[in-house]
Amino acid sequence: MAEENKKLKIGWFSFSCSEDSTIVFTELMNEHWQEWKKIFDFRHARVLQSKNILDELDIAFIEGAIASDKHAEQLKEIRQKSKKLVAVGACAVQGLPAGQRNLFNENQKKEIEALIARFAALPKVLKVSEVIKVDAEVPGCPMDPDIFLKVVNELVAELKP
Amino acid sequence: MHTLDITIENLAKVEGSASLEIKASDGKVEYARFKAVDYKRFFTNAMQGKPIAAIPQHLARICGTCSNAHILCAIEACEHALGIQPSEQTMLLRYLTSYGLMIRDHALHLYLFVMPDIYGKDNFLDFDENKPEEHQLLHDAFDIKAAGNFLSTLIAGRSVHALHPTIGGFLHFPEKDGVKEAIKKLEEIRPAVLRLIKIFEELPWRLDRKTNYMALVPERFGFLNGQIKSSKGEIISEGDFRSHLEHVILPYSQASAYKHEQESYMVGALARINLAKDLLHSHTKESAKTALTIFPSTNIYHNNLAQAIEILHSVDDAIEILSSREFVPEPVIIKPPRDAVGIGVIEAPRGTLYHKVELGSDGIVKGGEVIVPTGQNQVNMEEDIARLVEELLPTKPKEEIQFEIEKLIRAYDPCISCASHFLKIKWG
Secondary structure, three states: OHHHHHOEEEEEEEOEOOOHHHHHHHHHHHHHHHHHHHHEEEEEEOOOOOOOOOOOEEEEEEEOEEEEHHHHHHHHHHHHOEEEEEEEOHHHHOOOOOOHHHHOOHHHHHHHHHHHHHOOEEEEEEOHHHOOOOOEEEOOOOOOHHHHHHHHHHHHHHHOO | OOOEEEEEOOOOOOEOOEEEEEEEEOOEEEEEEEEEOOOOOOOOHHHOOOEHHHHHHHHHOOOOOOHHHHHHHHHHHHHHHHOOOOOHHHHHHHHHHHHHHHHHHHHHHHHHHHHHHHOOOOOHHHOOOOOHHHHHHHHHHHHHHHHHHHHHHHHHOOOOOOOOEEOOEEOOOOOHHHHHHHHHHHHHHHHHHHHHHHHHHHOOOOOEOOOEEEEEEOOOOOOOOOEEEEOOOOEEOHHHHHHHOEEEOOOOOOOOEEEEOOEOEEOOHHHHHHHHHHHOOHHHHHHOHHHHOOOOOOEOOHHHHHHHHHHHHHHHHHHHHHHHOOOOOOOOOOOOOOOEEEEEEEEEOOEEEEEEEEEOOOOEEEEEEEEOHHHHHHHHHHHHHHHHHHHHOOOOOHHHHHHHHHHHHHHHOOEHHHHOOOOOOOOO
16 A cells, blocks of 8 residues: 555546547557556546546646536546646647637538537637646647657656655 | 446546446336447538548547548548559558557457456556466557557558558558568567457357347458448448448437448447458468357357457468568559549448548548447447346346446447547438
8 A cells, every 4th residue: 555655646537539649648558557557556547447536646637628618627626636737639739620610610610500509518629728727738649659758757757756 | 126227427448438328117228328428529520621632631530549440441432532543552551550450459448448357457557467367468468559559650650640541552661670570579479369369268258139240341351341241141332331321319429320221230340250250361260260169149248259359360461461572662643633422431440430522523522421330339239238237137236237237338349439520410
């Protein structure tokens, strides 16, 4: 248990996106799983486990754009409970391509308006930094694996207990 | 227990966000609703007004894990619209792209999503490195995934949103050293793949329900060409596929579902192995001989075994192609745009994937359609869930039923990112 307490508490959250950065993350695991198994306690990562807890995180990774009020509320809660928050991938960092409907012409907007209303989606899809403060960003579609590793290593060095 | 009310929010260890609602009373399931909760990203609407050259990379963004399948399918649709016939070498490079995808995607599903259920753990990373069996599985998982990733990167540029495949050919060709390295890595993981097949061959999980199966059945077992066949013996041509699939509107979900002749059907690895196991690579047939006697099977959990066998086939056929071919730079085939509709049909990891591209003579796309495997499996999956719940209701507590439902859903390996990309809803 003592060893568990020394690990950094990690959360990985996906909002509106293709989850391509999740896949890049699981591919990076091919090389890094032994190291990450030792230093990370995955508190919240739906892709890896069923029992997910959102209490207190050292690092939260946010993938995807914010498409509804519910998303925005969840994101604010994650921010409140995380020491560091990293936006990963183009949808989180720029809001695109998940938010491509923001750029639709009148015709295209008309085609989708009933669905926007039916699922209570936001009128405009937002990037993560439009909703909360972001500590670091990993751009790319999917996220750039080298920048991700650099950001992770810097945060681990800063937060290491 | 004869009544039950289960809501599972945020199903874990599946691709994308989904939830489930089940209501049962007097031992009968009133409804089982599998809901895609990912927000629609309107990829088909966004095709309008884009130049045709942009379509494969655009549609790749529907899904991360299946992205290379979307690229290959979109390229086929665009080439059909333009009247381009790809070269033999291009087809082989596309096969290799598809094999890299199958290896890494099936391995992700079988090890990271399913294996924890078999070993009574929650997270695959909780496996104990000090226990020889679990130690072996941890290493096997990441070695197999890494080999698939290496093959995808070598041939297609990367394993997510590949850069090299394009309409009319490839933009880059694998170097000899890389090819040698890929063969070595694939040969090295073969024993691990055989261990994986053994695990799923011996797994006693069962849920049998007679249903229909549909897959693209090729001349050579691969995932790219052939004819669409069903377990009823029908053959459907690629151009005619749309009239055979009936769109089912699900008011509770961000995704759409499909039926064929008013009945549910299943696509994916189980359908492919049920319909075309004789076409697998000869080395695969030899090494997986006893496992292959199980097919055709109506046990949905054999979808996992079928995926493991497909990893082996992908390894064996990739080794054969890489060992027997030299890859030389070829120019990309270019044809002028025309007013035409192109249809692409391929087998993605989770089943038959359809892309339609409506092209104008100015080279600008007027519209399109995408039908993904998870949408086709939706109704079948809900019917299986209902059957499972009715079997367990009399004897099992709610928590156990819930866990069994999750296991069943994971056997389908649904992809919600794909399912919620947006399919046009026709009201009424």
